[in-house]
Amino acid sequence: MRNGTLLYAQSGGVTAVINATAAAVIEQxxxxxxxxxxxxxxxxxxxxxxxxxxxxxxxAAIRAxxxxxxxxxxxxxxxxxxxxxxxxxxxxxxxxxxAHDVRWFLYNGxxxxxxxxxxxSQLAKSSGYDLTCIGVPKTIDNDLAVTxxxxxxxxAAKYTAVSVREAALDVAAMAETSTRVFIYEAMGRHxxxxxxxxxxxxxxEDDAPHIILLPERAYDEAAFLAKVxxxxxxxxxxxxxxxxxxxTADGRFVxxxxxxxxxxxxxxxxxxxxxxxxxxxDQLGLKVHWALPDYLQRSARHLASKTDWEQxxxxxxxxxxxxxxxxxxxxxxxxRSSDAPYRWKIEAAPLSKIANHExxxxxxxxxxxxxxxxxxxxxxxxPLIKGEAPLPYGxxxxxxxxxxxxxxxxxxxxxxxx
Amino acid sequence: MRNGTLLYAQSGGVTAVINATAAAVIEQxxxxxxxxxxxxxxxxxxxxxxxxxxxxxxxAAIRAxxxxxxxxxxxxxxxxxxxxxxxxxxxxxxxxxxAHDVRWFLYNGxxxxxxxxxxxSQLAKSSGYDLTCIGVPKTIDNDLAVTxxxxxxxxAAKYTAVSVREAALDVAAMAETSTRVFIYEAMGRHxxxxxxxxxxxxxxEDDAPHIILLPERAYDEAAFLAKVxxxxxxxxxxxxxxxxxxxTADGRFVxxxxxxxxxxxxxxxxxxxxxxxxxxxDQLGLKVHWALPDYLQRSARHLASKTDWEQxxxxxxxxxxxxxxxxxxxxxxxxRSSDAPYRWKIEAAPLSKIANHExxxxxxxxxxxxxxxxxxxxxxxxPLIKGEAPLPYGxxxxxxxxxxxxxxxxxxxxxxxx
Numbered sequence: 001m002r003n004g005t006l007l008y009a010q011s012g013g014v015t016a017v018i019n020a021t022a023a024a025v026i027e028q029x030x031x032x033x034x035x036x037x038x039x040x041x042x043x044x045x046x047x048x049x050x051x052x053x054x055x056x057x058x059x060a061a062i063r064a065x066x067x068x069x070x071x072x073x074x075x076x077x078x079x080x081x082x083x084x085x086x087x088x089x090x091x092x093x094x095x096x097x098x099a100h101d102v103r104w105f106l107y108n109g110x111x112x113x114x115x116x117x118x119x120x121s122q123l124a125k126s127s128g129y130d131l132t133c134i135g136v137p138k139t140i141d142n143d144l145a146v147t148x149x150x151x152x153x154x155x156a157a158k159y160t161a162v163s164v165r166e167a168a169l170d171v172a173a174m175a176e177t178s179t180r181v182f183i184y185e186a187m188g189r190h191x192x193x194x195x196x197x198x199x200x201x202x203x204x205e206d207d208a209p210h211i212i213l214l215p216e217r218a219y220d221e222a223a224f225l226a227k228v229x230x231x232x233x234x235x236x237x238x239x240x241x242x243x244x245x246x247x248t249a250d251g252r253f254v255x256x257x258x259x260x261x262x263x264x265x266x267x268x269x270x271x272x273x274x275x276x277x278x279x280x281x282d283q284l285g286l287k288v289h290w291a292l293p294d295y296l297q298r299s300a301r302h303l304a305s306k307t308d309w310e311q312x313x314x315x316x317x318x319x320x321x322x323x324x325x326x327x328x329x330x331x332x333x334x335x336r337s338s339d340a341p342y343r344w345k346i347e348a349a350p351l352s353k354i355a356n357h358e359x360x361x362x363x364x365x366x367x368x369x370x371x372x373x374x375x376x377x378x379x380x381x382x383p384l385i386k387g388e389a390p391l392p393y394g395x396x397x398x399x400x401x402x403x404x405x406x407x408x409x410x411x412x413x414x415x416x417x418x
Numbered sequence: 419m420r421n422g423t424l425l426y427a428q429s430g431g432v433t434a435v436i437n438a439t440a441a442a443v444i445e446q447x448x449x450x451x452x453x454x455x456x457x458x459x460x461x462x463x464x465x466x467x468x469x470x471x472x473x474x475x476x477x478a479a480i481r482a483x484x485x486x487x488x489x490x491x492x493x494x495x496x497x498x499x500x501x502x503x504x505x506x507x508x509x510x511x512x513x514x515x516x517a518h519d520v521r522w523f524l525y526n527g528x529x530x531x532x533x534x535x536x537x538x539s540q541l542a543k544s545s546g547y548d549l550t551c552i553g554v555p556k557t558i559d560n561d562l563a564v565t566x567x568x569x570x571x572x573x574a575a576k577y578t579a580v581s582v583r584e585a586a587l588d589v590a591a592m593a594e595t596s597t598r599v600f601i602y603e604a605m606g607r608h609x610x611x612x613x614x615x616x617x618x619x620x621x622x623e624d625d626a627p628h629i630i631l632l633p634e635r636a637y638d639e640a641a642f643l644a645k646v647x648x649x650x651x652x653x654x655x656x657x658x659x660x661x662x663x664x665x666t667a668d669g670r671f672v673x674x675x676x677x678x679x680x681x682x683x684x685x686x687x688x689x690x691x692x693x694x695x696x697x698x699x700d701q702l703g704l705k706v707h708w709a710l711p712d713y714l715q716r717s718a719r720h721l722a723s724k725t726d727w728e729q730x731x732x733x734x735x736x737x738x739x740x741x742x743x744x745x746x747x748x749x750x751x752x753x754r755s756s757d758a759p760y761r762w763k764i765e766a767a768p769l770s771k772i773a774n775h776e777x778x779x780x781x782x783x784x785x786x787x788x789x790x791x792x793x794x795x796x797x798x799x800x801p802l803i804k805g806e807a808p809l810p811y812g813x814x815x816x817x818x819x820x821x822x823x824x825x826x827x828x829x830x831x832x833x834x835x836x
Contacts, residue, residue: 014591041594070587076595158815165816166717169488173432176459177494291712299584302721305815385815397576397723397803398583
């Protein structure tokens with residue numbers, strides 16, 4: 001095997017299990033005698049030559065990393081443009097990789113990151129620099145193409161289903177004299193996977209959630225309010241789960257608080273539940289409450305799915321194996337062979353099939369009335385939230401999360417302004 | 419021991435462990451050969467003679483009840499006024515109790531419920547009806563007098579501390595290019611106990627949460643924004659926990675969404691985090707996110723504190739024991755004899771000392787700058803979130819929560835309009 005170091009970087013929104021992937025990458029590389037550097041704050045650290053020497057961390061710290069949420073080395077929302085438009089940054093990246101003899105680059109993120117990893121691999125090839133680039137899947141949005149699911153999604157899905165079931169029990173107990181309508185806002189800009197997962201909270205027709213609003217269907221206020229009214233009349237209360245990304249038929253987001261854009265070019269969303277609550281109150285005169293779990297839903301390692309946690313580690317381990325085999329420009333993806341029992345394995349897929357694609361929910365997963373999920377969706381989603389990922393708690397009643405030392409690697413290059 | 423039935427009713431906002439109290443009441447009464455009726459939707463069911471026969475539930479169902487959140491028999495927000503003002507309802511209550519030979523009335527709620535239980539006990543006495551009334555403590559607000567803590571609070575406190583720690587790890591990882599300020603809104607109208615519990619999430623000066631806004635201190639926008647700015651400059655990001663009940667020095671709630679009142683006469687609050695986020699964005703120009711867990715924080719049985727769960731059962735068991743001893747007009751309270759290790763026992767306290775009192779945080783629990791908790795607060799709070807209450811999960815990845823049959827008792831009286 002050739003000499004060199006492996007560079008690992010996290011990208012985009014973090015998850016409850018992205019550090020489990022990181023831990024698996026480091027452990028697998030250590031087992032093969034490979035030194036792992038991590039980029040501080042994702043691709044920014046790679047550009048700025050702010051690298052972390054993970055060999056300074058104990059084996060116990062790396063194992064604890066596998067159950068710690070957040071992004072241990074920092075992540076960022078920075079997307080590189082085309083090779084032509086962002087040439088200076090790509091060149092700098094290659095320069096940093098060369099300076100630290102990086103021969104394997106693992107980029108852990110969503111479809112934007114797959115695109116960056118692909119471009120870096122192409123540039124290295126055309127520059128004659130021997131580098132193997134691997135994309136490692138991650139996103140609570142579950143919107144990556146090819147792979148059965150995305151590490152991070154299953155845990156956020158479990159959080160969503162459990163939270164909605166618990167809150168629904170609360171609402172059911174109080175509805176007679178208190179809140180009649182409860183609205184839960186789930187993350188998901190363009191794909192409604194997380195909101196859909198809330199459907200696992202109940203099985204019967206009158207079980208919560210009674211209404212799921214998905215970005216895959218145009219939001220129709222009149223139909224929504226009529227449905228809320230009917231459910232309250234029949235069940236006594238109504239639990240609604242709304243995806244943050246719902247939009248009306250003419251493409252306007254129901255609530256785009258501020259209306260700005262983040263550095264990925266996505267609209268800044270928020271406030272969907274608050275808006276819907278206001279309409280329910282004003283139009284139906286019903287007492288309403290809403291919840292906006294925001295980052296809680298993607299960092300709730302305390303409620304992580306065991307399936308998700310195992311897959312997060314499996315893609316990390318496979319990424320190192322693929323890298324060492326020199327399989328350039330691929331991503332380890334999850335391939336499902338059976339729903340029940342859930343059977344899956346890891347295969348390599350070309351980054352070109354994943355980069356910049358966005359997997360929405362198939363129409364067959366959405367109930368005809370647009371307000372719920374089908375049995376087919378349930379069969380797909382159920383195994384992803386199965387099992388409880390182990391988590392040690394301290395005597396203080398809090399999970400034992402680790403803080404790494406994150407020792408900086410000595411810089412070898414002049415500073416980069418870019 | 420005398421013949422008769424025991425009536426159990428839940429009141430006010432439910433919690434993650436109020437059903438654990440119910441389970442303990444039923445199990446203890448069964449062990450003594452006493453039949454337990456439960457009022458459907460709290461005191462409303464007692465007035466309407468809508469009673470549930472808990473003897474129809476299996477022992478396994480009652481045991482499962484002990485780990486199911488929400489309120490299994492329904493609760494309500496209805497407060498009886500003085501004996502004079504609400505005489506018809508008190509008389510009806512006594513009539514229903516007589517009709518079903520209820521000799522022990524256990525009312526599980528907060529300080530309003532303690533007041534009702536006390537009044538019913540007085541009325542029964544003056545009417546010559548042999549009835550023992552017991553208040554059973556419950557409230558996530560932790561604002562009951564006399565008792566060391568209130569069942570329900572410890573679990574909500576654990577949810578708060580864990581959620582804030584997890585979200586803070588997320589924010590820390592992304593702050594460089596994304597959210598700089600994260601605001602978490604905690605329940606608590608007049609007492610900041612839950613927001614204070616978030617302080618357990620960190621121990622060091624720069625650990626999250628960096629700012630806690632308590633209703634015990636007047637909200638000063640300029641001081642708040644200056645503190646946020648300073649924390650972001652020093653730490654890179656800032657995690658804020660705000661109690662829903664914060665108010666300015668002139669007594670105006672920072673956000674009283676709608677401005678209405680619930681049937682307990684409390685102002686309807688909400689939107690504090692959204693308001694603060696808007697100010698941070700507009701005045702400091704920092705990217706901000708906020709979370710409003712709402713009912714999630716009081717129904718999260720999946721994250722219940724073992725200490726809290728044990729206390730919830732202990733007060734239920736003690737309530738039956740006190741009732742059977744004929745200790746009229748008391749509440750089983752938790753008495754602490756040691757912080758570390760936490761030692762506690764149950765004693766009986768007169769309802770008159772608890773009814774309508776509200777326990778705020780002592781000044782010694784609040785840091786001098788008003789933005790955090792002291793070591794004394796930490797010593798008080800820490801044991802309350804200790805331990806993880808056991809919870810069985812199904813093969814579907816969801817907790818195994820029970821739905822009771824809730825078989826209605828045959829009515830004996832004409833309907834009551836009141």
